Amino acid sequence: MTEQNPFKGRHFQAEIILLCVRWYLRYALSSRDLAEMMSERGLHVDHTTVYRWVQRYAPELEKRCRPSLKACSDS
Known part of the structure; x- marks a missing residue:
């Protein structure tokens, strides 16, 4: 997904695709x-x-999400 627009050429809008993937x-x-x-x-x-x-x-x-997650403590 190093393309400029990874959703180019898709039948559905990017919002629909991302919504389904997130759910x-x-x-x-x-x-x-x-x-x-x-x-x-x-x-x-x-x-x-x-x-x-x-x-x-x-x-x-x-x-893309991994760096923004907070680290958990061992306790």
Whole structure:
């Protein structure tokens, strides 16, 4: 994802993609659950598409979020 715009050429907007990826990583939701949730909101997304988004964008999100997380103590 060293491109200028990592979402260029995608069918869905970047906000939709990031929302699905964040919900997948944060909550115990499957890709089928997310596809159903998006369907309820009027967006028809296949569960395999959500899974591919997670595979592509999750490592980059982790890399960008990791430095801002606070260190835990050993106590």
